[in-house]
Amino acid sequence: MSYLYYPGCCCSMKASGKAYEESLMAVLKKLGVTLEELKDWNCCGATMYMAIDQMQAFGMASRNLALAEQQCPNKTPELMAPCSACYVVMNKTKHFIEDYKEQVGTPIRNALKEAGFTYTGKTKVRHPLDILVNDIGLDKIRQHVKKPLKGLKVASYYGCLLVRPYSEFDDVHYPRSMDNLMEALGASSLEWPLKTRCCGGSMTGTVEDAGLRLSYIILNEAERRGADVVVTACPFCQTNLECFQQRIQRKSKGGISDLPILFFTQLVGYAMGIPERELGFHRLFVPFHFSPKQVVTEGVE
Amino acid sequence: MQQETPKQIRFVGKLDPDFVQKMWRGWKKVKFEEEMDPQFAEKVASYPGCNTLFDCIQCGTCSGICPMGSFMEYAPRKIVGMIRAGFKGEVLTSYTTWLCASCYACTVECPKNIKITDIMYALKQLAIKEHMHPRRLPIPVLARQFFEIVKKFGRNNEGKVVINMYFRTNPLLPLRNLIMGIKLYLRGRIAFTQDKIQNIPQLTKILNTVKM
Amino acid sequence: MKDQHVHHFEHTDVKVGVYVCHCGINIASKVNVHEVVEFAKNLPNVTVATEYKFMCSDAGQDIIVQDIRSGKVNRVIVASCSPLMHEITFRNATQHGGINPYFFQMANIREHVSWVTAEKEDATVKAKALVAAAVHRVSKHTSLEKKYFPVNPNVLVVGGGIAGIQAALTIANAGKKVYLVEREPTIGGHMAKFDKTFPTLDCAACILTPKMSQVRSHPNITLWTYAEVENVSGYVGNFTVQVKHKKRYINADTCIGCKACVDACIGPENIPDEFNEGLSYRKPVYMPFPQATPSVVIIDENSCYHFTKGGCPPDFSSKNGHLSPQLQSLLRRANECFELRDFQETLKLTKEILKSSPEHQETLFLHAQTLYQLGMINEATEVMRNVMVKERCVAACPKGSVDLYQTEAISEIQVGAIIIATGFKTFQGERTTQYGYKRYPNVFTSLEIERLVNASGPTGGEIVLRDGKTKPKSVAILHCVGSRDLHSNRYCSRVCCMYSLKLAHLIKERTGAEVYNFYIDMRTPGKGYEEFYEKLCHENVHFIRGRAAEVTDWVLSKAELGKLVVRAEDTLLGMVRRVPVDMVVLSVGLEPQTDAEEVRRKFNISCSKEGWFLERHPKLAPVNTFTDGIFLAGACQGPKDIPDTVAQAGAAAAEALALIDIGYVEMEPNTAFITEENCSGCRICVALCPYTAITTDPVKLISVVNPALCKGCGTCVAACPSGAAQQNLFTDEQIFEEIEGVLEYV
Secondary structure: OEEEEOOHHHHOOOOOOHHHHHHHHHHHHHOOOEEEEOOOOOOOOOHHHHHHOHHHHHHHHHHHHHHHHHHOOOOOOEEEOOOHHHHHHHHHHHHHHHHOHHHHHHHHHHHHHHOOOOOOOOOEEEOHHHHHHHHHHHHHHHHHOOOOOOOOEEEEEOOOOOOOOOOOOOOOOOOOHHHHHHHHOOOEEOOOOOOOOOOOOOHHHHOHHHHHHHHHHHHHHHHHOOOOEEEEOOHHHHHHHHHOHHHHHHHOOOOOOOOOEEEHHHHHHHHOOOOHHHHOHHHOOOOOOOOOHHHHHHHHO | OOOOOHHHOOOOOOOOHHHHHHHHHHHHHOOOHHHOOOOHHHHHHOOOOHHHHHHOOOOOHHHHHOOOHHHOOOOHHHHHHHHHHOOHHHHHHOOHHHHOOOOOHHHHHOOOOOOHHHHHHHHHHHHHHOOOOOOOOHHHHHHHHHHHHHHHHOOOOHHHHHHHHHHHHOOOHHHHOHHHHHHHHHOOOOOOOOOOOOOHHHHHHHHHHHOO | OOOOOOOOOOHHHOOEEEEEEOOOOOOOOOOOHHHHHHHHHOOOOEEEEEEEOOOOOHHHHHHHHHHHHOOOOOEEEEEEOOHHHHHHHHHHHHHHHOOOHHHEEEEEOHHHHHOOOOOHHHHHHHHHHHHHHHHHHHOOOOOOOOEEEEOOOOEEEEOOOHHHHHHHHHHHHOOOOEEEEOOOOOOOHHHHHOOEEOOOOEEHHHHHHHHHHHHHHOOOEEEEOOEEEEEEEEEOOEEEEEEEEOOOOEOOOOOOOOOHHHHHOOOOOOEEOOOOOOOOEEOOEEOOOOOOOOOOOEEOOOOOHHHHOOOOOOOOOOOOOOOOHHHHHHHHHHHHHHHOOOHHHHHHHHHHHHHHOOOOOHHHHHHHHHHHHOOOHHHHHHHHHHHHOOOHHHHHOOOOOEOOOOOOEEEEEEEOEEEEOOOEEEOOHHHOHHHOEOOEOOEEEHHHHHHHHOOOOOOOOOOOOOOOOOOOOEEEEEEEEOOOOOOOOOOOOOOHHHHHHHHHHHHHHHHOOEEEEEEOOOOOOOOOHHHHHHHHHHOOOEEEEOOEEEEEOOOOOHHHOOOEEEEEEEOOOOEEEEEEEOEEEEEEOEEEOOOHHHHHHHHOOOEOOOOOEOOOEOOOEOOEOOOOOEEEOHHHOOOOOHHHHHHHHHHHHHHHHHHHHHOEEEEOOOOEEEOHHHOOOOOHHHHHOOOOOEEEOOOOOOEEEOOOOOOOOOHHHHHOOOOOEEEOOOOHHHHHHHHHHHHHHO
């Protein structure tokens, strides 16, 4: 199995989602998946860009799709975008080019042609979660588990953009794929209703209180239901829920206590026995500890 | 907005001038048809995916599901209603569109498949085009910074964008967030060097061709 | 009846009258009518060309009649609307004038011209071409006669809900024989599940069960339950229908409904009861509900031990434990050997059993033994079953009605008319995942609540949560679940607002709970409906105008702990509300039956996009289908409440009666015919005919069209390689002339 890899600005080696990239690489390597980075990729044109000029945003995203076609001329390029925002924007671009031929499709195709591309729309944009669950399969992952996470209560937090509105691999209201993945690792997954509720996204940087409030709701509910850890699939969510945790604690007057927020790939790698250093655990604000002792106390209770 | 001045209204008997003034202001709650922009809805609908706004039955699902709804002055349902009625000024100057976190909850839930998130994007673009966006709100500033940097280099730099935004809105904020910044830096999660793509002319060409 | 093979050369002295209609401004605003008239005057054979505001009016028709009577014309062209609309009107006028009605031809200059053409000039040009074509064509028309066929006076009603019951009773009361076929084990349909009906709140059972027993006892009604229509052939007035009687494993004619078998059954008792929407459990043999009609039990072959395990297991329960442990183990072992087909061992064990328990049927055993020795293994097996494990229901039945070896049977009946009343199904709540049906136990569908409210339901009328005992203190009713939603169904289901109000009233009355209605628009059009809504407003029921965004259980305040929270915008107040409740009721919409498409094909009728059966005209022929002799009643045609369903059932019955009472059907003469001398007997047409109207003459070896079955579709005419197949009103000559008319002008 091989995929094209689109790091995106937030996941790239320099930004806040660094641990995501490290753990993703380590896990896929272990599972025998080869990745090839998309050559000369550019920003996906995510939310902020779209607010200023939507057509240019589509133009940016479509350049990546066209680059993928150029790089894989003989097969269907499968472009792995680990960031939910990149994932949704590139999928949205694909849909808009098809659905609104006159308004979007023709101008974008023309622009790409002028820049020397041929765009056929065959590039598939995939999310690592989709790949892990549906391409690699839970059975294979189960075989690789060295340290089963028995007794660990995991709240799977998909984030708003992963399963809606353009992805097709899971239910939009109550997705299950990440829960199934966590259960394959031996953890017990928490049934909770906020799986796809917005974490506040970019709001935390601008209108801070609004953003923090949304994060607080998610952290509070996860904690109330006894989660040991929240796993997420989006660098935005991870930053929001983790880096701002202290501030949320202050605002909510101690309403929540420390809760580790991990990328789902970190936990997969952890269960597979990959060293913590390679998974970027040292980059966490709230450290994650898992000891089998937890299992014993759970059992006694 | 053309309205009569208070002097032209005569009250019978003596009334407290303050009260008169208040009653006068009450008139602002009445919306005159000549203040509307009858073409506004069509203009918004001309953006890709936005003509679905005419399907709205005002059921309120979008406002009910919106996680940011409680911070908005007009909830998404109202915005759609106001677009259709032609409340151009109110819609384009409101914070609402800028508070949309674009989580697509409304788009997914809408029973009439209205792409509300895309309508919000259309409104943001219109507001900027018509220079009507709220001036002191940091979100448009951040968006603008993001836009400029990405357009120039092809890639984003979180650190740079955020710091630029802080200096343009509230220069005291960076101080407040200094500790967080240091923490991020120590963990290798922030960078200040600008990453850029090789073929910038190609990207510029695409962007200039599709300019709206 | 005129011989179709003879052509009458009556057009030697053709005098054509052309009448152009303004249709108010429908035509005149786009077509220059005067120009068309002037143009028509110069066409060959035209003696009269004139225009009129409304040709279809009495005065308009009178112009035609007078012109024919005064000898000015003997062929008539009306250039107006679609033939679907007024062809019959003008044919009648033509006949009234004194000539054959088929000397008339219509030119459609409204639907085909004025309504669809943008430019006035273009419209006028096209209108002229169509008029020219009609003028050319009509000169080749021949005089034709309608055909008449006798009608079978029996009627088939498909579906035994309130629609089917009402239609069947109306027709039976008129003295006609009715076959009522219902696929469930009992008639009554959805209405039998309800407790009260809106807006009068009278008890559904009180008004429905008398009708059900009338159906049962009516001398003119043959009631077949647990039966399905298998095949329909024939045509209006003469349908042949095959009805399949499914395996009920009970002889419905002798069963008296004493339920001795139900008491005796030792089968699993945990099968969800379909009638109670799975809120209670039943045995494999059961009576759907106490007032089931006919009062006959049914055996469910998916759970009965006879079918799943090969027979009732020996009764080891202490309840009737007259068997010694030793005998029990013997029986068990014998049973196992029998399953393994080890008959030698089984026989040995059976002998031992018989030794210790002589009351077992020894003779049967000996019989089996003999059969076995003769090598008749299958027969031996059959008998052995009776020795080994006697089914409890068979033993308990006083009338010998249990027949576990029942086979499917087919009845063939002849009917003149068919009424389809197959009803609807409710929307599956789990399809709207945001409301958490099946994820949160205390989210119910409205049909489940109907059963809970019902005095003869699983809780005896107590409204309780899924745990079976707690009364809810607050209930949210969510309207429009599966309706007005592009993710499920676009249409409004019509009944949900009213039944939600009814349920709100009943819940309030029975539990005193706070009731919240979340609605998009309150739709209460109907006699007494708005008054019912007013009544509810006075009962302190909360109405929140806003579609519920989600049902969830995340908590923001103490009061919400352990409750379900409904989040919605109160659009009238412009505020988002979080309402914590104990119970959520999803007012699910109505959907076409799952197999509507199959039924549609069986009866050769049409469906709308959503799957509802299509009426011939939404206003003027609401119970007719596009297939003559087949009528619609009730919710199979579209969502409907009980009053509307009953009214429509009456209308369908009246239409069916009108058809069978006159005794014959009239058929248009535009059928196909075979010119004998041209037919080579290749039989291409026989295979192609969609109405099986063409057969091969065994003597002459040529094709023959049965005019009673022919619908005039023209398939055979187009397919015939030798041009032997022709169609009245569409002969080659007429069509070529028509084409020539258009081309000549253009």
